[in-house]
Amino acid sequence: xxxxxxxxxxxxxxxxxxxxxxxxxxxxxxxxxxxxxxxxxxxxxxxxxxxxxxxxxxxxxxxxxxxxxxxxxxxxxxxxxxxxxxxxxxxxxxxxxxxxxxxxxxxxxxxxxxxxxxxxxxxxxxxxxxxxxxxxxxxxxxxxxxxxxxxxxxxxxxxxxxxxxxxxxxxxxxxxxxxxxxxxxxxxxxxxxxxxxxxxxxxxxxxxxxxxxxxxxxxxxxxxxxxxxxxxxxxxxxxxxxxxxxxxxxxxxxxxxxxxxxxxxxxxxxxxxxxxxxxxxxxxxxxxxxxxxxxxxxxxxxxxxxxxxxxxxxxxxxxxxxxxxxxxxxxxxxxxxxxxxxxxxxxxxxxxxxxxxxxxxxxxxxxxxxxxxxxxxxxxxxxxxxxxxxxxxxxxxxxxxxxxxxxxxxxxxxxxxxxxxxxxxxxxxxxxxxxxxxxxxxxxxxxxxxxxxxxxxxxxxxxxxxxxxxxxxxxxxxxxxxxxxxxxxxxxxxxxxxxxxxxxxxxxxxxxxxxxxxxxxxxxxxxxxxxxxxxxxxxxxxxxxxxxxxxxxxxxxxxxxxxxxxxxxxxxxxxxxxxxxxxxxxxxxxxxxxxxxxxxxxxxxxxxxxxxxxxxxxxxxxxxxxxxxxxxxxxxxxxxxxxxxxxxxxxxxxxxxxxxxxxxxxxxxxxxxxxxxxxxxxxxxxxxxxx
Numbered sequence: 028x029x030x031x032x033x034x035x036x037x038x039x040x041x042x043x044x045x046x047x048x049x050x051x052x053x054x055x056x057x058x059x060x061x062x063x064x065x066x067x068x069x070x071x072x073x074x075x076x077x078x079x080x081x082x083x084x085x086x087x088x089x090x091x092x093x094x095x096x097x098x099x100x101x102x103x104x105x106x107x108x109x110x111x112x113x114x115x116x117x118x119x120x121x122x123x124x125x126x127x128x129x130x131x132x133x134x135x136x137x138x139x140x141x142x143x144x145x146x147x148x149x150x151x152x153x154x155x156x157x158x159x160x161x162x163x164x165x166x167x168x169x170x171x172x173x174x175x176x177x178x179x180x181x182x183x184x185x186x187x188x189x190x191x192x193x194x195x196x197x198x199x200x201x202x203x204x205x206x207x208x209x210x211x212x213x214x215x216x217x218x219x220x221x222x223x224x225x226x227x228x229x230x231x232x233x234x235x236x237x238x239x240x241x242x243x244x245x246x247x248x249x250x251x252x253x254x255x256x257x258x259x260x261x262x263x264x265x266x267x268x269x270x271x272x273x274x275x276x277x278x279x280x281x282x283x284x285x286x287x288x289x290x291x292x293x294x295x296x297x298x299x300x301x302x303x304x305x306x307x308x309x310x311x312x313x314x315x316x317x318x319x320x321x322x323x324x325x326x327x328x329x330x331x332x333x334x335x336x337x338x339x340x341x342x343x344x345x346x347x348x349x350x351x352x353x354x355x356x357x358x359x360x361x362x363x364x365x366x367x368x369x370x371x372x373x374x375x376x377x378x379x380x381x382x383x384x385x386x387x388x389x390x391x392x393x394x395x396x397x398x399x400x401x402x403x404x405x406x407x408x409x410x411x412x413x414x415x416x417x418x419x420x421x422x423x424x425x426x427x428x429x430x431x432x433x434x435x436x437x438x439x440x441x442x443x444x445x446x447x448x449x450x451x452x453x454x455x456x457x458x459x460x461x462x463x464x465x466x467x468x469x470x471x472x473x474x475x476x477x478x479x480x481x482x483x484x485x486x487x488x489x490x491x492x493x494x495x496x497x498x499x500x501x502x503x504x505x506x507x508x509x510x511x512x513x514x515x516x517x518x519x520x521x522x523x524x525x526x527x528x529x530x531x532x533x534x535x536x537x538x539x540x541x542x543x544x545x546x547x548x549x550x551x552x553x554x555x556x557x558x559x560x561x562x563x564x565x566x567x568x569x570x571x572x573x574x575x576x577x578x579x580x581x582x583x584x585x586x587x588x589x590x591x592x593x594x595x596x597x598x599x600x601x602x603x604x605x606x607x608x609x610x611x612x613x614x615x616x617x618x619x620x621x622x623x624x625x626x627x628x629x630x631x632x633x634x635x636x637x638x639x640x641x642x643x644x645x646x647x648x649x650x651x652x653x654x655x656x657x658x659x660x661x662x663x664x665x666x667x668x669x670x671x672x673x674x675x676x677x678x679x680x681x682x683x684x685x686x687x688x689x690x691x692x693x694x695x696x697x698x699x700x701x702x703x704x705x706x707x708x709x710x711x712x713x714x715x716x717x718x
Contacts, residue, residue, distance in 0.1 A: 029099075029100070030057035030058060030059050031058055031059055031060045031062075031098065031099060031201060031202060031234050032056075032057060032058040032081070032096075032097070032098055032202055032234065032236070033057045033095070033096075033097040033100075034054055034055060034056050034057070034081070034094065034095065034096050034097075035055055035094055035095040035097075036053055036054075036055060036093055036094045036095070037051055037053070037054040037055070037077070037080060037091065037093070037094035037095070037096060038051060038052055038053060038054075038091065038092045038093040038094055039051035039073075039076055039077075039080045039085065039089055039090070039091050039092070040089065040090055040092050041076075041086075041088050041089045042088050042089075042090070043088050044306065046306040046307075047306065048304075048305045048306050049258050049305045049306070049308075050073050050076040050089065050258060050305060051073045051076050051077050051080055051258055052073075052257075052258035052259050052305070052309075053094075053258075053259050054073075054077055054080075054094070054258075054259065054260060055260065056253055056260065056263070058202065058234045058236060059234065060201070060232055060233075060234055061228065061232045061233070061234060062234050062235075062250045062251065063225075063228065063234070063235040063237055063248050063249050063250050063251075064234070064235070064236050064237065064249065064250065064251050064252075064253065065237045065238075065239060065244075065245040065248065065249035065251070065252045065253070065266075066236065066237065066238045066239075066253050066255055067239065067240060067242070067245060067252060067253065067254045067255065067281070068240065068254060068255035068256055069240065069256070069302055069572045069574060069575075070240070070543070070572050071302050071305075072255045072256050072257060072258065072302060073255055073257075073258040073259075073305070074206075074238045074255055075124070075206055075207075075238065076089070077238075077255070078121060078204045078206050078236065078238055080096070081096055081103070081119065081204065081236075082115060082119060082121055082204065083103060083104075083108075083111050083115075084115075084121075091104060098114070098118055098119065098201070098202065099118075099201075112146065113146075113147070116143045116146060116147060116195075116197070116198040116200070117146075117147040117198040117199075117200065118198075118200060118201050118202065119200055119201070119202045119203075119204065120194075120195035120196065120198060120200040120202075120203050120204070121195060121203075121204040121205075121206065122188075122191050122192055122195050122203065122204070122205045122206065122208045123191065123206055124206045124207040124208075124210060126179075126184070126187040126188050126190065126191045127179065127184075127187060129191060130179040130187060130190065130191070131179075132178065132179055132180060133178075134178075135175070135176050135177060135178055136159075136163070136174065136175050136176070136177060136178070136179070136182075136190055136193075137156070137159050137175040137176055139190075139194060140159045140162065140163075140175075140193060140194050140197050141155055141159060143194055143197040143198055144158060144159070144197055144198075146198075147198045148198075156175075158197075159171075159175055159197075160172055160175060162193045162196060162197055163175055163189075163190075163193050165193070165196070165227070166189045166190075166192050166193045166196070166223055166227075167189060167219065167223055168186060168189055168190070168193070183216075183427075183662075184212060184216065184426060185212055185213070185216030185219065185220065188208065188209075188212060188216070188220055189220070189223070191208075192208075192220070192223065192224070192227075196227065196231075199231065200233060201233055201234065202233065202234045202235075202236065203224075203228075203233055203234070203235045203236070204235075204236045204238070205224065205235060205236070205237050205238065206238045207238060207239055207240075208220060208224070208237075208239075209221065209239075209241070209244060210239075210241070213425040213426050213599050214599060214601065214640060214643040214644050214645075215425060215639065215640060215643045215658050216425070217244075217643065217645075218642075218643035218645070219658075221244065221247060221248055221645070224248070225248065235248075237249060240572050240573060241573075241645070242281065242282070242285065242573070242647050243602075243644070243645030243646055243647055244645050245266070245647075246266065246270055246645060246646065246647045247645040249266045250265070250266055251263065251264070251265055251266060251338075252264055252265075252266055252269045254275060254277065254278050254281075256277050256302070256313060256314055257302055257303055257305060257309070257313035257314070258305050258313075259313065259342075260342075261275050261277060261278075261313075261314065261341065261342045261343070262274055262275040262277075262278050262340070262341045262342070262343075263338075263339070263340050264336070264338065264339035264340070265338055265339065268336060268338075268339050269339070270647055272336075272339075274335055274339070274341040274343065274346070275314075275341050275342070275343050276314065276318045276319065276320055276343070276345075277298070277314050277317075277318070280296055280297075280298045280574065281298075281573055281574065282647075283295070283296030284296050284297060284298065284573050284574050284576070284577035285573060285577075285602065285647070286576070286577070286580055286602050286603050286605065286606030286607070287602060287605055287606060288605035288606065288625075288626075288629070290606055291605075291606055294581045294584075294585075295577035295580055295581055295606075296577065297574060297577050297578045297581065298317055298574040299317055300316055300317045301542060303316065309329065310326075310327055310328075310329065311324075311325055311326040311327050311328055311329060312325040312326070312328075312329065312330050312342070312343070312344065320345055322344075324344050325344050328344070330342040330343055330344050330347065331347070333346045333347055378415060378416060379413045379414070379415060379449075380414055380415060380416045380450065380451060380560060380561060380593050381412070381413065381414040381437070381448075381449070381450055381470075381561055381593065381595070382412075382413045382447070382448075382449040383410060383411055383412045383413070383433075383437070383446065383447070383448050383449075384411050384446055384447040384449075385409050385410075385411055385445065385446045385447070386407055386409070386410045386411070386433065386436060386443065386445075386446035386447070386448065387405075387407060387408055387409055387410075387443070387444040387445040387446050388406045388407040388429075388432055388436055388441065388442075388443055388444050389403040389404065389405055389406070389408075389444045390403060390404040390406060391403055391404075392404060392666060402666060402667075403666070404664075404665050404666045405616075405617050405665045405666075405668055406429045406432045406617055406665055407429045407432050407433055407436065407617050408429075408616075408617035408618050408665075408668070409446075409617075409618060410429075410433060410446075410614070410617070410618065410619055411619070412433075412595075412612055412619070412622075414561065414593045414594075414595060415593065416560065416591055416593055417587060417591045417592065417593060418593055418594075418609045418610065419587070419593070419594040419596055419607055419608045419609050419610070420593075420594070420595055420596070420608065420609070420610045420611070420612060421596045421597075421598060421603075421604040421607070421608035421610070421611045421612070421625070422434075422595060422596070422597045422598075422612050422614055423598060423599055423601070423604060423611060423612070423613055423614065423640070424599070424613060424614035424615055424640075425599070425615070425662050426599070426662075427662050427665070428614045428615055428616055428617065428662065429614060429616070429617040429665070430565075430597045430614055431475075431565055431566075431597060433595075433597075433614075434472060434563040434565050434595060434597055435472075436448065437450075437455075437470065437561075437563060437595070438467075438470060438471075438472050438563065439455055439456075439458075439463060440472075443456050450466065450469060450470060450561065451469065451560070453466060464498070467498055467557075468498040468557040468558065468559060469559055469560050469561065470559055470560070470561040470562075470563065471494075471553075471554035471555075471557065471559040471561075471562055471563070472554070472562075472563040472564075472565060473547075473550050473551055473554050473562060473563070473564045473565065473567050474550065474565055474567075475565050475566035475567065475569060477538075477543070477546035477547045477549065477550040478538060478539075478543070478546055480550060481538040481546060481549060481550060481553075482538075483537065483538055483539060484537075485537070485538075486534065486535055486536065486537055487520075487524075487533055487534045487535070487536055487537075487538070487549055488517070488520050488534035488535065490538075490549065490553055491519075491520045491523060491524075491534075491549075491552055491553050491556050492516055492520060492556075493553075494553055494554075494556045494557050495516055495519060495520075495556045495557065496516070498557045519556065520534055520556075521534070523552040523555055523556055524552060526552070526555065526586070527548040527549075527551050527552045527555070527582060528548060528578070528582060529545065529548055529549070529552070533545075542575070543571055543575060544571055544572075544575030544578055544579060547567060547568075547571065547575075547579055548578075548579070548582065550567075551567075551579075551582065551583070551586075555586070555590075559592070560591075560592065560593060561592070561593045561594075561595070562592055562593070562594050562595075563594075563595045563597070564583070564594055564595065564596045564597065564598075565597045566597055566598055566599075567579060567583075568580065568598075568600070568603060569598070569599075569600065576603075580603065580606060580607060583607065584607060594607075596608060601629070601640070601641065601644045602644075604625065604629070605625065605629060608625045609624070609625060610622065610623065610624055610625060610698070611623065611624075611625050611628040611629065613628065613634065613636065613637045613640065615636050615662075615673060615674055616662060616663060616665060616668060616673040616674070617665055617668075617673075618673060618689075618702070619702075620634045620636050620637065620674065620701060620702050620703070621633055621634040621636075621637045621700070621701040621702070621703075622699075622700060622701075623695070623696070623698050623699030623700065624698045624699065627695070627696065627698065627699040628699070629641065631695075631699075633693070633695060633699075633701040633703065633705075633706065634674075634701040634702070634703050635674065635678050635679060635680055635703065635705070636658075636674050636677075636678075637701075639658045643658075658677045659677055663676060669686075670686060670687065671684070671685050671686045671687045671688055671689060672685045672686075672689055672690055672702070672703075672704070673689070680705055682704055684704055685704055689702070690702045690703055690704045690708060691708040691709055692708070692709045693706035693707060693708055693709060694709055
C-alpha cells in the first residue's frame with residue numbers, strides 16, 4: 028500500500044555556530060492513511076526539527092540539504108513557496124507544543140480559524156462563521172457561538188489546546204502533526220485531548236505523526252513507534268511489539284528510567300552523559316558513549332538496519348553480531364538499591380515536622396476607581412496537612428486547584444487569610460521578619476522552572492553562597508574571621524555540588540551553560556545549602572525528559588535517606604507519586620478531597636475525583652487502549668465556587684445533598700479519609716469545611 032507520507036534520507040542543518048548542526052541526519056519514515064505514528068526521544072534529538080522540516084517552517088538559520096518528503100507521491104521539497112502554502116493547513120496541519128505562544132493574543136479565536144478557511148476555501152462570511160462554530164463544537168468547546176469571539180487569554184490551557192486542534196482541523200487535513208500536544212496539560216485534560224484526537228481520526232481517517240517523550244501516551248495512541256536519537260531513528264516497531272520487547276539499549280534505558288510503585292526501594296536506571304553535540308560528524312554508533320554494552324566496533328562503524336522481527340528494525344551492532352539477548356543484562360547494569368551512607372537518618376514516624384490546620388488564602392477581587400472589594404478568589408479554602416520528618420507527602424490535583432499556593436504559603440511568600448502553619452511546633456504565621464528569617468533555614472522551596480528561578484547573571488558558586496550568607500546570622504565581621512568563613516563557605520559549595528552529582532569546577536559557570544536537569548540539580552544544591560528539614564518541591568521534574576527525571580528522583584530519594592529530609596512534593600505526575608511518596612493528598616478547588624497512605628489512595632481511591640484522576644493516567648503496563656469515563660467540563664473558577672461539594676458539577680454520582688452542603692470527613696482507616704456523601708460521615712467532625 029502506498030504510504031500517505033514518505034520521507035527518504037532527510038537532512039536538515041542549522042547554521043548557528045562555527046560548525047553546522049546536523050539536527051536531522053538521514054531521517055526515513057513512512058505513515059499510512061488512518062495511522063498514528065509516534066516519534067519518541069529526548070529533548071534535542073531532532074523530533075521537532077523533523078516536524079518543521081515536513082511543514083517547511085524552518086528558522087532562517089536552518090536549511091534542508093538533502094532528501095525527499097512526499098505526500099501522496101508529491102515531493103514537498105520541489106514545490107515553490109506559493110504552492111506549499113496550499114499544502115499547509117489543507118493537506119498537512121500541525122499542533123504546536125505551546126498553544127499560548129502559537130495563538131495570536133490580539134485576534135479572536137474565530138478570526139484565527141477564519142484565516143485558515145480563507146486560505147483554502149471560498150466561503151462567504153455566513154458559511155465561514157457556521158463552519159468555525161461547527162469545528163469548535165467538534166473539538167468539545169461548549170457554547171461555541173459565544174466563545175468563538177473571545178480571545179486566547181480567556182481560555183484555560185486545555186481549551187487553548189482544543190482551539191489549536193480546531194485550527195489544525197479547519198482545512199480537513201490528511202496528516203496531522205502533533206508536537207507534544209499534551210506535555211503542559213493535567214492528566215484529566217490530557218485524556219480528553221487524546222480521546223478527541225483518536226475520535227477525530229476514526230471519523231476522518233487522517234494520519235497522525237505524534238511527537239512525544241511520554242511512553243504512556245505512546246502506549247495509548249500509537250500504531251507504530253520510532254525512537255529518535257541524535258538526529259536519526261535508531262529503532263522502529265509496531266506498538267505492541269515495541270512495548271513487549273524494546274531492542275535498542277537506548278529504548279531499554281527509557282523504560283528502565285520510568286518511575287513506578289514496583290521500584291520504590293530501587294534507584295531508577297539513568298542514562299549517563301548527554302546527547303552528543305550534533306555539530307560533529309559521527310563515525311560509529313551515536314549512543315556508544317552512553318551505552319553499557321558498547322565495544323570497539325560501536326565506536327568506529329555505523330550500525331546498519333537489522334530486522335529482528337516482522338516490521339521491527341533496530342540500528343545496533345549487538346544484533347548484527349548475534350549477541351545474547353539484551354534482556355539478560357548483568358545485575359551490575361541493572362538499577363539496584365539506592366546508595367546510602369553510614370549517616371542515614373531514620374524518620375520519626377510519630378512526630379510532626381509540619382502541621383497545617385485550616386489554611387485559607389483568599390485574594391480580593393477589586394473593581395472600580397476606588398478599588399472596592401467585590402469578592403474573593405478562594406485559592407486555598409481550609410486545608411489541613413501533616414508531614415513527619417523524613418517522609419514525603421505528595422499534593423496532587425489539576426492546575427489551578429491551589430497546590431503551588433499552599434507551598435508558597437508554607438514559605439510565607441504570600442499573605443495568609445486564616446489558619447495555622449506549625450514547623451517543629453513554631454507558628455510561622457505572624458512571626459516578625461527577624462524571627463522568620465531565623466526559621467527560613469529550616470524550610471526551602473524548589474521551583475518548577477530552574478532557569479527562571481536561578482539568577483542568569485550569577486555564577487553557580489554565588490547562587491549557592493547567597494543563601495548560606497543570608498541565613499547565617501552568626502557571621503563575624505572581623506577580617507580574619509571573614510577569611511576563615513570564606514574558605515569554609517567555599518568548601519560547603521564544593522560539598523553541595525558533589526552531593527547533587529555535579530563536578531566542583533561547575534561552580535564557576537553560569538546557569539545558561541547547563542542542561543535542564545543540571546540546572547535543577549543546582550536549584551536543589553541551593554536549597555540544601557542552609558541544611559533545611561523540609562523541602563517543598565513544586566513540579567521539579569515536569570519539564571524534564573524521562574531519563575533526566577530519573578536522575579532527579581534518584582537524587583531526591585538518596586538525599587532523603589541520608590539527611591532525613593521531609594518533602595512536600597507538588598505534582599500531577601501519578602507515576603512519580605507512586606515511586607516517591609509515602610502519603611498522598613488530592614486537592615480540588617482549594618480543598619483536600621482525599622488523603623491517605625500512597626497505597627490506600629492509589630489502590631482503593633474513594634472520592635470520585637480521585638478515581639477520575641487515576642483513570643485518566645495513560646499507562647504502559649497494558650498496551651490495550653484505555654477505556655474510561657472522563658470528567659465533564661473544567662475546573663470551576665475559585666472566584667465563584669459551587670455551593671455544597673465543590674466537585675458536584677462534574678461528579679457522575681451527584682446527589683441532591685451534594686448541592687447543598689460540603690460533606691464532612693469519611694474515615695476508612697487511621698490514615699485514609701475523604702470528603703464525600705457516598706460514604707458515612709464522621710459524626711465528630713466539628714467543621715464541615717475543614718480538611
